[in-house]
Amino acid sequence: xxxxxxxxxxxxxxxxxxxxxxxxxxxxxxxxxxxxxxxxxxxxxxxxxxxxxxxxxxxxxxxxxxxxxxxxxxxxxxxxxxxxxxxxxxxxxxxxxxxxxxxxxxxxxxxxxx
Amino acid sequence: xxxxxxxxxxxxxxxxxxxxxxxxxxxxxxxxxxxxxxxxxxxxxxxxxxxxxxxxxxxxxxxxxxxxxxxxxxxxxxxxxxxxxxxxxxxxxxxxxxxxxxxxxxxxxxxxx
Numbered sequence: 382x383x384x385x386x387x388x389x390x391x392x393x394x395x396x397x398x399x400x401x402x403x404x405x406x407x408x409x410x411x412x413x414x415x416x417x418x419x420x421x422x423x424x425x426x427x428x429x430x431x432x433x434x435x436x437x438x439x440x441x442x443x444x445x446x447x448x449x450x451x452x453x454x455x456x457x458x459x460x461x462x463x464x465x466x467x468x469x470x471x472x473x474x475x476x477x478x479x480x481x482x483x484x485x486x487x488x489x490x491x492x493x494x495x
Numbered sequence: 496x497x498x499x500x501x502x503x504x505x506x507x508x509x510x511x512x513x514x515x516x517x518x519x520x521x522x523x524x525x526x527x528x529x530x531x532x533x534x535x536x537x538x539x540x541x542x543x544x545x546x547x548x549x550x551x552x553x554x555x556x557x558x559x560x561x562x563x564x565x566x567x568x569x570x571x572x573x574x575x576x577x578x579x580x581x582x583x584x585x586x587x588x589x590x591x592x593x594x595x596x597x598x599x600x601x602x603x604x605x606x607x608x
Contacts, residue, residue, distance in 0.1 A: 385538070416598075423499075424539070424584060424598035437595050472538050483529070484596075486538030 383407045385487035387473050393493045394463055402458045402490045404473030413456045414474040414484060415448065417441070424472065430456065431479065463494045498522045499587050501599035509607050514572040516602050518585035521566065525587040529596070530559060530570045533582045542583070543570070575606045 386405045394400050406413050415427040428438040430448050447459045456475075460467055470491050474484040500519045508514045516530075526547040531539035545552040545559045545568065552559050558571045572579055582603045586596040 387538075423600040424586075426595045426597070429595065439595070474538070483541040483544070486531075486540065488536065488538045 385473055385475055385485050387471075387487035387490050389490060390488070391491045391493070393495065396465055396494055397462050400460050400463055400492060402460075402471050402473075402492070404456045404458070404475075404487055405454055406456055406473065406475030407485055408454075410475035410477050410485070412436075412476045412479050412484075413448075413450070414476075415458045416472040416474065416486075417469040418472065418489075419466075419469040427458070427471075429479075436479075460492075463492075465494050468492055468494045498525075498597045499585060499599040501583075501585060501602050503602050504600070505603040505605070507605045507607060508575045510577055511574045514570075514575045514579065514604055514606065516570040516572075516583050516585075516604065518568045518570075518599055519566060520568075520587050520597075522587070522589065522597075523566065524589040524591055525597075526590055527588045528559070528561060528568050529586045529588075530557075531584045531586060531598075532579075533584065533601070539584055572604075575604075577606045577608050580604055580606050 388403045413430040418424045426439050428442045429436045445461045449457050470489045472489045473487040476484045529544040530542040532542045533539045543554050543557050543559050545561050561568045582601040584601045586598045588596045
C-alpha cells in the first residue's frame with residue numbers, strides 16, 4: 382500500500398540553525414500539507430501546497446518557514462532560523478484532491494531545537 | 496484558540512465493551528469531521544468521517560455520531576479490541592477553509608484484554 386514517508390525521523394539542531402524536513406508524498410497525490418504537534422498539544426495545520434504554490438497557510442507559518450517541491454517527488458519544509466519553540470513533531474500529509482478527501486499522513490519527524 | 500476540543504485525555508475500556516470518544520467544537524461553520532487514529536511513532540491514519548448533512552456514519556465496528564445543535568461528535572467502537580489502543584484525534588473543517596483541518600488534542604484509548 383502506498384504511503385507517505387518522511388526523513389529524518391529525528392532531527393536535533395542548535396537554535397538559530399536552518400533545518401530542512403523532507404517528505405515523499407504518495408505518487409499520484411497532488412495536494413501536500415505540513416502539520417506540527419508540540420509535545421502534549423494538538424496537531425496544528427501549517428501549510429497546504431498545490432500546483433507548486435502555497436494554497437493556504439496558518440498564522441504559525443511565518444517568514445521563517447518555507448516549503449518547496451524541488452523535484453516532483455520530494456516536498457520539503459525549511460525553517461530558516463530555528464527557535465526553541467519550534468521543537469515538535471512535524472507531519473507531512475498528501476491527498477488526491479482538495480477539501481474533503483482524506484489526507485494520508487507520514488510518520489513524522491521529531492525536531493528538537495537545543 | 497481551541498476550536499476543536501477533546502476533553503478526555505485518556506479512556507480505558509475492557510475488551511468487547513463499547514468505547515465512546517467525544518469531541519466538541521465551537522465553530523458553527525465546520526461542516527466536515529474526521530477521526531484519525533495514531534499509534535506511537537506513526538502518523539495519524541484516517542478512520543472515519545462525517546459531513547454535516549448526516550448525523551451518523553457507520554463503518555464496521557466504528558460509528559461516528561454528529562449532533563450539530565450541540566456542536567458535538569462522538570466515535571463509538573464496538574466491540575473494542577486491544578488493537579484499538581491508540582490515540583484518537585477528531586478534526587473539523589469548513590468549506591470556507593478548504594484543506595485546513597483543525598484537530599483536537601487527542602484521547603488515548605486503552606483497551607484492556
